[in-house]
Every structure is written in structure tokens, then in C-alpha cells.
Amino acid sequence: MNHQQYFDANRDAWNKKTFVHKNSSFYDIVSFKADKTSLNEIELKELGSVNGKTLLHLQCHFGMDTLSWAREGAIVTGIDFSEEAIKTAEELREELNIPAEFICCNVYDTSQYINQQFDIVFTSYGVIGWLPELDAWAKVIAESLKVGGIFYMVEFHPVVWMLDEDFQYIKYYYHNESVVEDEQTGSYADRYADIHYKEYGWNHSIGEVLNSLIKHGLMILHFNEFNFSCYNCFNNLVQGEDGYWRVKGLENKIPMMYSLKATKKIE
Numbered sequence: 001m002n003h004q005q006y007f008d009a010n011r012d013a014w015n016k017k018t019f020v021h022k023n024s025s026f027y028d029i030v031s032f033k034a035d036k037t038s039l040n041e042i043e044l045k046e047l048g049s050v051n052g053k054t055l056l057h058l059q060c061h062f063g064m065d066t067l068s069w070a071r072e073g074a075i076v077t078g079i080d081f082s083e084e085a086i087k088t089a090e091e092l093r094e095e096l097n098i099p100a101e102f103i104c105c106n107v108y109d110t111s112q113y114i115n116q117q118f119d120i121v122f123t124s125y126g127v128i129g130w131l132p133e134l135d136a137w138a139k140v141i142a143e144s145l146k147v148g149g150i151f152y153m154v155e156f157h158p159v160v161w162m163l164d165e166d167f168q169y170i171k172y173y174y175h176n177e178s179v180v181e182d183e184q185t186g187s188y189a190d191r192y193a194d195i196h197y198k199e200y201g202w203n204h205s206i207g208e209v210l211n212s213l214i215k216h217g218l219m220i221l222h223f224n225e226f227n228f229s230c231y232n233c234f235n236n237l238v239q240g241e242d243g244y245w246r247v248k249g250l251e252n253k254i255p256m257m258y259s260l261k262a263t264k265k266i267e
């Protein structure tokens, strides 16, 4: 299969998942509509004030986080390649009357759709694993940022993606050695949902992430690793008193997420 065929299959899968996600308790759209932010303390704290800043959200899914940043005062644009996700994001925007622009495109094609540079580029939780390579991704980030602008990401750790679905043994490569093909039913937001699809992912080592950004002129300001997940989105997780989720039997032994802040030094 070529990259376009992988993207087409993944887009179909995300269209199916969006139908399930928007009605799931996992995404809790009811609380979101009642003004609860969908953002976590980590990104809120680490990114800091976004008030009055232009913010581009890459792979925004159906826009809850994008619209939450708008509620924090940012002037937001969200992009995602799932037509259903963007349609749902636009419906939410209209219903809640929150200013936001949403664009349906492949993240690799962002610069063809957006002729603007932003103060902030943001992406989070479950994004780069859908991308076969990071060089063109980092180029898009650099092209989308103003000089002095901030790129912020918070993402699941590649160590998590090395392990089998129940966290019992090492099943996959740490490095981006090959595509991982997966036949799935349900979704992380509703394991019993009546949807079936094939999807294709890639694991990206920390070195690959950092070097792709450095190569395109970004200077790393911080890189943090967390031994927990903000979300109960994997099998066998237990919730700690701090509210965060860890693998049962492996509590605090493995990294589960990382966050990264970088700035663009030169055009």
C-alpha cells in the first residue's frame, strides 16, 4: 500500500469513530457545551496564556480542544482530514457561537490550505502515530509559525506503543521500522461500539520527533515525560488518587506521555 491508501483507510476509520466519539461519555460533550474545558491541566499550564494569540490546532478531531482554546481567548484554526470530525466541529462552533475556523485537509497539506503564520501551533494526544514520517510534519509546523512563535505538543509516549494492547509484553518496534496494521472494532472512547475498520499507524521515537523539529529550525524549550495518562484510553489502566491513569502492575514504571515546547528561531 502507498501512503495515500493508508491515509484513505485511516480517514474512513476516523469518520466512523467520530460518530461514536461525539456521543460518548469519554468525550462528555454535554459538560463541554455547559462550558467545561476539554483541555487538561498539563497543556493549560505548560502552554500558558493564549489570550489574543493566533493558534493553529493540527489534527483537531471534532474541535472540542480547539474551541476550548478559543474560550481561553485564542483566535483559533483547527485542521483535520476527517470530514465527519470537521463537520461536527463546525456544528459545535455554530451551536456554541464560538469563533473558530475549521479546515478539512491532510496535516501534510496544511500549507496549501492556510496562507497565514500563527503565534502558536498546537497538537495533542494520539496524533503523530497516524503519520508515516515526521520530516514533512515538522516542515508544516515551521511554515505555519511566526518567528518567535511557539509549537506545543503533548502526546502518548512511544514506549506505550511498543507494548501489546494489554501491556503484557513488547510487541512492536520502538523506532519507526514499519507500518503497524490493525483490524479494530469499537474505539478507545467506547470499546463496545458497533464499528469495524482497519487502521495503519507508525511509532515515532523521541529522537525522531526532536530531530525533525530541530532540522526545521525549531529550538526545544522543554521536554517533559509523564508516568501516567490523562485519559483512560488503554486496556488495564487504574486511576490514581491524583486522577491520572497508569498501567495496572506497571504503575510509575513506564513513561506514558510527553510534552514538548519549542520556538521558531528563524524564517
Ligand SMILES: C[S@@+](CC[C@H](N)C(=O)[O-])C[C@H]1O[C@@H](n2cnc3c(N)ncnc32)[C@H](O)[C@@H]1O
Binding pocket: 007, 010, 011, 014, 059, 060, 061, 062, 063, 064, 065, 079, 080, 081, 082, 085, 105, 106, 107, 108, 124, 125, 126, 127, 130, 131
Ligand atoms: C486521537 S485524535 C486527536 C486527539 C484529540 N486530542 C482529541 O481527542 O480530540 C486524532 C485525529 O487525527 C486525525 N488525523 C489522522 N491522520 C491525519 C492526517 N494525516 N491528517 C489530518 N488529520 C489526521 C484524525 O482524523 C483524528 O481526528
